[in-house]
Amino acid sequence: MVLTKIAELDLNESVPDQVAKSSIRSIIIIGKDFGTTFSGVAYTWSTKGDKVQVITSWDTDNYSSSNEEKTPSALSFLGEGQVNWGYSVPKDADQLKWFKLLLLDEEDLPEDVKASSRILEARAYLRSHNRTPIEAIAVYLRCLWNHCIQRITESVSKTLVNYSKFHVVMTLPAIWPDYARSRMREAANIAGILGPRAAGETELTFLSEPEAAAIATFADMEGRQDIKAGDTFVVVDCGGGGLCGAVFVDEAFVNMLKDKMQPKKWDMLSAETRQRLIHDEWEHGIKQRFDTKSNKTWSFNLPWECLAPEERLTVTSLPKVTFTSKEIQGAFNPVIYKINRLIHRQALAVMKKHNVYPKYVILVGGFGRCKYLFERVKTMKNHLLSEDIEVLQARGADPWTAICRGAVFHASASTGIGGSSIKIGARISRASYGTSYFTDWDPLKHQEGDKFWSDIEQRWCAKRQMDWFLLEGEDISTKKPIKKQFFRIFSPDEKCTALRETIYLTTISPPPDRVESTVKLLCSINWDMVVDILSLPTRTNSLGNVYHVMSFEIEMTCSGSSIDFAVIYNGKRQGSKNVAVEYSTR
Ligand SMILES: Nc1ncnc2c1ncn2[C@@H]1O[C@H](COP(=O)(O)OP(=O)(O)OP(=O)(O)O)[C@@H](O)[C@H]1O
Ligand SMILES: [Mg+2]
Incomplete structure (x- = not known):
């Protein structure tokens, strides 16, 4: 039986001085698709940006599975720090499956998934082994990571691995709440993926699964004469456990x-x-x-x-x-109805926006390879949409590995090392994001409950007013971070060692003017700092008392799967050690 010891890989080998000082550093991009039923990993390196390799050669006693392009998302704890994972878990073993979904709070799981026996079994398994979902995911990610690094090393050489910075892209479902991303980061950290390396700090970014699927699909279709600017597509990721779960x-x-x-x-x-x-x-x-x-x-x-x-x-x-x-x-039918409804909605949305139906509906994901699904999607679009839409289903492993390959294409295009010409031109925000502020009280505009007296400024103010910096449906460009100015006031005898700002979100359109029940907490940004209050600019209130005003900016960068935040003070970006972003679970 193939056993794996949960051990840390030492990737901190020293790098010769001239390599460390060189501005041209080699980079290895690793795309990880931790799926509900199967996980896949793809990679590329600096000079091979257009050549994305998929990891295989899994450790298993079952030789027919060892060269599959993905490995089961399954784990079996054996005690004494040993586990079986992926294909090495014996078929009859008591094992943990579906644990990706346990990253979500129960109330955020779809109703049918929440009640599924698989979720209950996964929770029971974790309870009996006294592990949290994050810990179990971390163990699985560590096994997957160690295996991949070994395979990459065998393929590109130990020297190149040691000299290369790692950029890891993990994919997550698009509809998952933002806290899932910080939990996955925590799991990746425990898994040792972000461990110190002489070649440089490992970068971890996230990308939404449908976006990764679309990027890989376009890369696979690149160079086709029948595709021209302005064509639209619907890419459907039919996996094991998600909405379209097999x-x-x-x-x-x-x-x-x-x-x-x-x-x-x-x-x-x-x-x-x-x-x-x-x-x-x-x-x-x-x-x-x-x-x-x-x-x-x-x-x-x-x-x-x-x-x-x-x-x-x-x-x-x-x-x-x-x-x-x-x-x-x-x-098959209940799941196929769901998939068809989803495609139907998406195709109508394309029609509404562009006045034309999508040219292709492309099925990806493992279940996207299913023959019966293919036939049924074709029949549905003929009946309900248009015969001109073509349904595509690639053969072989390409649709199954689309997510991890897409993650690599995405990072290699944004790092500028790839040969792929796929670039994301626009990304649409699914929610409105904003911050709350207070302002001069206006009885015609503001609610009585929001009124308060600011002693320090000697004025009536209205609190809980919302400033939306990003609206639902807006195009969010990856390259243009949004900056927002914040003010804090202090009396001269106050001390300030930490600041906390809250980011809100809503899916109500248009978003409300004030914090009300439809406005949810997204996260809080906690900034540890020491500022000499007396050095800050001053203002004087109507009683002639002086107070201090501190201004800083919060920068929001919309990346593939969510928003990243940074605090900028006196024109300087504050280090990540001092700024922590804490995601709200509900
Ligand atoms: N040729 C095929 N025909 C039908 N089903 C298939 C085929 N190949 C794979 N599948 C099914 O696809 C599913 C796995 O797909 P995939 O690896 O995309 O899912 P996942 O990434 O684990 O799930 P999710 O994306 O929902 O988290 C399994 O249920 C498998 O049985
Ligand atoms: Mg998947």
Whole structure:
């Protein structure tokens, strides 16, 4: 059995002086797609920006799986710091799956996922091993990281790895709340991904999964004559656990199988036999081969184990189970309806904005390779949308690895090392973001409850007023950070060692003028600093008393998946050691 010791990789080897001082530093970009059911990693390095490699050669006893492009997001704690992970987890082992989703607070999970037996099993597994979701994710990420660094080292050489700075891009679902990103960063940190390196500090950025999928898809389509400026596409990431999750199809099939076998016979199978049966007959059998054309029946043999000892003496062949095409369709349909509804909505949104339907609907993700899904999306668009839309489904591993490859393309394009010409021109904000402030009280404009007396300034003010710096639906360019000026007032005898500013968000459009129930906390920015109050500029109130005014800026940079914040004081960006961004969970 392949065991993995949870150990830290030493990547802090010294770099010769002339390399350390050189301004031209080598960089290795690593894209990590930690998925609900499978995870994939791709990479490239400075001189090979257009050549993205996908990690394979997983450690496993099962040789047929070792060269797959992704590895299961599965973990089994064995005690004494040892684990099995990915393909090395035996089929019958008590194991942790679906733990990516545990990064979210329960109330943020979709209703059907919240109630799913898989989530309950994952929570129970963590409880029994006394681990938090972040800790378990950190262990998995460490195993994945160590494996990838070993494979990259074997492929590009130890010297290049040692001399290269790392830029790691992790992908996250687009609709996840912002706190998930800081939790994933924490897990990456515990996993040792951000450990000190002589070649330079490792950079970790995040990218939304659909954006990564779209970038990889366009890179795969680059150079095609049929694509021209202004064409629009809908890229659909059909994975294992998300909104378009194939595991719901799996669950429906297993329930059907149990019914057909009668529960008693199902119970006679060992966990390993059940897993093998589902893996061979469903995962790698019917699920992949099923299509709309087949109006046949689907049968497979059941193992001997489901026969009672006396039955074994009398029967001459293995028992069989048979499904009609209609039954199999029944397992697929609820998820396919969801996917079709989503595509329909997106295509109508494109039509509304550009007055034309998207040219292509492109299916990616593991389930995006499903034949039956492909046929059903084509039928739906013919009925509900337009025959001119073409549905594309690439063959092979490309659609399955789109997310991790897209993460690498994105970082290599923004670092300027890549050969890919894909650039994101505009990104649309999903919410409005803002800060609250107080201002002169105006009885015609402000609510009575917001009125307060500012002793230091000797004036009536209105608090909880909102200033929205980024509106929902606005284009957010990656290159143009938004700066916002903040003021704080102090009496001369006050001390100031820390400041806290709050960022709010709302999905209500237009956003309200004041902090009300639809305005949610996004995060607080905590800035540790020591400022000599008496050195700050002064103002004088109506009583002739002097007070001090401090001004600083908060800079917001919209990156691939969320917003990054920095504090600027006296024209200087404050170090990340002094500024902490704490995301609100609700
Ligand atoms: N050829 C295929 N036909 C049908 N289903 C497939 C095929 N190949 C992979 N799948 C299914 O795709 C799913 C895995 O896809 P993927 O790796 O994109 O998901 P994930 O990234 O783990 O999930 P998520 O993106 O939701 O977090 C599995 O349910 C697998 O059975
Ligand atoms: Mg995925």
